[in-house]
Amino acid sequence: MNLDIYKECLHYQYKIKKKSAFFQEFPIFIRQKLLGKFEIPYIEFFITTECNLKCEHCSNLIPFIEKKEHIAFSEFKLDLDVLLSKIDRLYRLKLHGGEVFLHPELCEMVNYADSLKKIKSIRVATNGTVIPSEKVLKVLAASKAVVQISDYPAFSGKAEKIAELFRMYGVKYVKLTGQKWRDMGEIKKRETNRFKSCSITRCTSLYRGKIYVCSRAAMMEELGCHFYDGIDIASDKRTLRRDILRIYNGEHCKACFYCDGDTDFAEEIPAGKQLL
Numbered sequence: 001m002n003l004d005i006y007k008e009c010l011h012y013q014y015k016i017k018k019k020s021a022f023f024q025e026f027p028i029f030i031r032q033k034l035l036g037k038f039e040i041p042y043i044e045f046f047i048t049t050e051c052n053l054k055c056e057h058c059s060n061l062i063p064f065i066e067k068k069e070h071i072a073f074s075e076f077k078l079d080l081d082v083l084l085s086k087i088d089r090l091y092r093l094k095l096h097g098g099e100v101f102l103h104p105e106l107c108e109m110v111n112y113a114d115s116l117k118k119i120k121s122i123r124v125a126t127n128g129t130v131i132p133s134e135k136v137l138k139v140l141a142a143s144k145a146v147v148q149i150s151d152y153p154a155f156s157g158k159a160e161k162i163a164e165l166f167r168m169y170g171v172k173y174v175k176l177t178g179q180k181w182r183d184m185g186e187i188k189k190r191e192t193n194r195f196k197s198c199s200i201t202r203c204t205s206l207y208r209g210k211i212y213v214c215s216r217a218a219m220m221e222e223l224g225c226h227f228y229d230g231i232d233i234a235s236d237k238r239t240l241r242r243d244i245l246r247i248y249n250g251e252h253c254k255a256c257f258y259c260d261g262d263t264d265f266a267e268e269i270p271a272g273k274q275l276l
C-alpha cells in the first residue's frame, strides 16, 4: 500500500472539522500542491513499553519486551520539537504504548502536544483497564485529545467504568467495539514482503528518535532484530522529508518480511486473549 499523503491528510482533516468538502479540500490542496508545504497525516508516539496486560498476540509485541520503560517527558518534548521543526503540519498524533495510563508524565505530554499549533488532532490509546487519576482526567478534558478505548471482552466492565468517568469529567472519547485482531505470526522471514497488503503501514511510529513504518517494526528493533528500518529524525530537513516519503513508499520496511501484519496472510483471532 503506497500512501497518498494528500488523501490521507484529507481523511484526518474530515475527522477534525465538519465543514463542506470545498473548505476542507481547498486549503490542503493550496498548501501541499501549490505552496509545497510538507504535511504528514499521522504519527504514533510510543510513550511506554510498560503494560498491565499480556495480550498473547499484541501487535506491538509488548509482552515480549524484557526491559519495560517509560519515555521521559523531556525526551518526548525534544523528539516532538525536532520532528515538528522539519515538517509543516501533523494531522494526527497518537500517544500509545504499552498502556498510557501507567505513564507518570502523561499530563505533561498531553498538555505539551496540545499547545503545539502544528499538531491538528491528538488521540490517546488505552486498553481500558487502568483507571486514570483525577489529574489526568482534568488535563484530558481541557485538551483537544480524544481517548480511544480498546474493548477486550474479558475486561469490558472496566472499560465501561472508564467511559463513565470520561463522561463525568467531559473527556472526549471513542470506544472501540467488535475489534478484529490478527495473528501476525512469529518474527521469521516470509517469502514475500507484506508491506503492500498491510493496512498498518499507515501507522508510522516514532520511537526513541526514529520513525518506523509501524509500532510493531519499532518493537522488532527493540527486540534486537536490527533491520535498521528506522529513519533518524535528527537528519537534516531535506533528508528526513525524503526518508519519510520512502517509508510511505515501502522503502524502509524490512520488518514487513518478518510479519504477516493486518493482511489475509494472518488469521483472524479474538481480541485481547491473555498469555497464561
Ligand SMILES: C[S@@+](CC[C@H](N)C(=O)[O-])C[C@H]1O[C@@H](n2cnc3c(N)ncnc32)[C@H](O)[C@@H]1O
Pocket (backbone or CB within 6 Å): 051, 057, 058, 059, 060, 096, 097, 098, 099, 100, 125, 126, 127, 128, 149, 150, 176, 179, 180, 181, 182, 183, 184, 271
Ligand atoms: C497495540 S495497542 C496499544 C494501546 C493499548 N495498549 C491498547 O491495547 O489499546 C493499539 C491498538 O492495536 C490493537 N491491537 C493489538 N494487537 C492487535 C492485533 N494482533 N491485531 C489487531 N489489532 C491489534 C489494540 O486493540 C489497540 O486498539
Ligand code: SF4
Pocket (backbone or CB within 6 Å): 051, 052, 053, 054, 055, 058, 059, 060, 061, 062, 063, 097, 098, 099, 127, 272
Ligand atoms: S495490546 Fe495493548 S494492552 Fe495488550 S499487551 Fe499490547 S499494549 Fe498491552
Ligand code: SF4
Pocket (backbone or CB within 6 Å): 184, 194, 195, 198, 199, 200, 201, 213, 214, 215, 216, 217, 253, 255, 256, 259, 260, 261, 262
Ligand atoms: S506487515 Fe507487519 S511490520 Fe509491516 S507494516 Fe504491517 S504490521 Fe507493520
